[in-house]
Amino acid sequence: MxxxxxxxxxxxxxxxxxxxxxxxxxxxxxxxxxxxxxxxxxxxxxxxxxxxxxxxxxxxxxxxxxxxxxxxTGRGPVEAAAMGITLTQDDIAFRCSLITASSDTLLDYSAGHVTTGEAHELVTIAQQELCSPQQTLYPGISYRHILIWHGGSANVTTHAPHENMGVRLEQIFPKGDKEDELIDFIRRSQALLNDHPINVHRRKAGLEPANTLWPWSPGKTPLxxxxxxxxxxxxxxxxxxxxxxxxxxxxxxxxxxxxxxxxxxxxxxxxxxxxxxxxxxxxxxxxxxxxxxxxxxxxxxxxxxxxxxxxxxxxxxxxxxxxxxxxxxxxxxxxxxxxxxxxxxxxxxxxxxxxxxxxxxxxxxxxxxxxxxxxxxxxxxxxxxxxxxxxxx
Ligand SMILES: [Zn+2]
The missing domain is CATH 3.40.720.10 (Alkaline Phosphatase, subunit A)
Structure with a gap:
């Protein structure tokens, strides 16, 4: 059958x-x-x-x-599995989107469908400059990436970028366990990426800058x-x-x-x-x-x-x-x-x-x-x- x-x-x-x-x-x-x-x-x-x-x-x-x-348990661990990432039970997987935001508003969930090549370069810099030794960024396709946080917490409310276009960041920042570290991660990503040559070039070409990393939907691997x-x-x-x-x-x-x-x-x-x-x-x-x-x-x-x-x-x-x-x-x-x-x-x-x-x-x-x-x-x-x-x- x-x-x-x-x-x-x-x-x-x-x-x-x-x-x-x-x-x-x-x-x-x-x-x-x-x-x-x-x-x-x-x-x-x-x-x-x-x-x-x-x-x-x-x-x-x-x-x-x-x-x-x-x-x-969340979208993060499902997408991590799709990328072949194996998690331990102390790992929390976040979906981490490369988005466009101003200092106070979420503008585009996909950063103008940023190319995979540009995204990889930006995510690699973010890994070096933003991540703690417990955090690892895995570059994926276009704006879709994964953040693994060893010892992180999934006990935090997050918001999907595609459902919050035009919403003020303050209203949708992570809330709960370790929220300060997550908000700091987002803010520092903006400082790091906003004026990166790739984004200067994208703006000149009339494209949305990929200037913010946004972690959401965290979870442990579902058993x-x-x-x-x-x-x-x-x-x-x-x-x-x-x-x-x-x-x-x-x-x-x-x-x-x-x-x-x-x-x-x-x-x-x-x-x-x-x-x-x-x-x-x-x-x-x-x-x-x-x-x-x-x-x-x-x-x-x-x-x-x-x-x-x-x-x-x-x-x-x-x-x-x-x-x-x-x-x-x-x-x-x-x-x-x-x-x-x-x-x-x-x-x-x-x-x-x-x-x-x-x-x-x-x-x-x-x-x-x-x-x-x-x-x-x-x-x-x-x-x-x-x-x-x-x-x-
Ligand atoms: Zn569906």
Missing amino acids: KHILLVPDGAADTPLPELGGLTPLQAARTPNLDALAAVSTVGSVQVTPLEMYPGSDAANMALLGYNPSEFY MRPFKDVRGCSGALVAAVDVVKGLGQLAGLEVLNVPGATGYFDTDYSAKASYAIVAAKTRDFVWIHVEAPDEAGHAGSASEKVRAIESIDREIVGPLAEHFSGSDWRLMVVPDHMTPVATRKHGYGPVPFLYYDSQRPLHNTDVKFDEAVHGNPMVVIPRGEVLMDLLFA
Whole structure:
């Protein structure tokens, strides 16, 4: 039996005037998902507990079968895992963003999508000039880096830069254990980086300066039991974004690098399907994660979101259904959260899911995999991690 988990990140939405009152899942032409919905269980699931922020990290952890209330410690350790950084139990991992800020306001969470080359140079200087012997900066891609603080504390409230553009720094400075050291780290990064030649050059070119290091979402490594021990089979992951790859690492999945998988609208959907099909030859579980619908939601683009959903249907769902046709397989399709085009932010509340079992096909009429299911669900699942139990029942 092959088990496939397909996550169209952030695909769930709300009705949109620009789509004639339909949601992107309803407006998109999805013949392959429609055909599956007619023989599947289509239900409504609250993926992340309502008291938690529905971030992709906690939500995808739930979809992989690990209760985020129990296992989620922060985004830092998940992204550290994605970068291959091994933490001891005395290490706290912070996500550390290179951002643009004035002396008092957060201006750009991505420092104008600073190039990886420029970022590496700035982070290397920061390592030498800012870090204590207990602190290590690991340069990542573009504005996304990791700070490991040996003996640091995760008992501090921090704020995600992308949710706080235009907010005064004083309102969003770290609060809690060792806050003074963290605020000092941020302030000293500004003094160090603001007039660095790279930033002088960026300003001249009309680009945002990468002038502030911002540590957030700290945590220890979550102690997740290996997926293989929990489910009795090995698995592989096809994904482009670090936070999802990190979860795959932490669960002991084989994380495949797919050429052309970008985590954006231009991702190579077909390549993801091909890699998943090859991985399924030697493994009984494959998790396919597609970031594009979430990016379309954050961009506020209904048309890009519809296009991303149609591409997933045509280039991933279609080939999977064709490949596994006639064999024993199960498919779970479920977004990790909503990213409504109208708000451009992650939304709380349930999302639709589709569960197909080739050994127990249902015969539905008029059932579609979309948000209308919340009004008349076949099944309501109160917690995301339960879906994995269903997939492996
Ligand atoms: Zn997400």
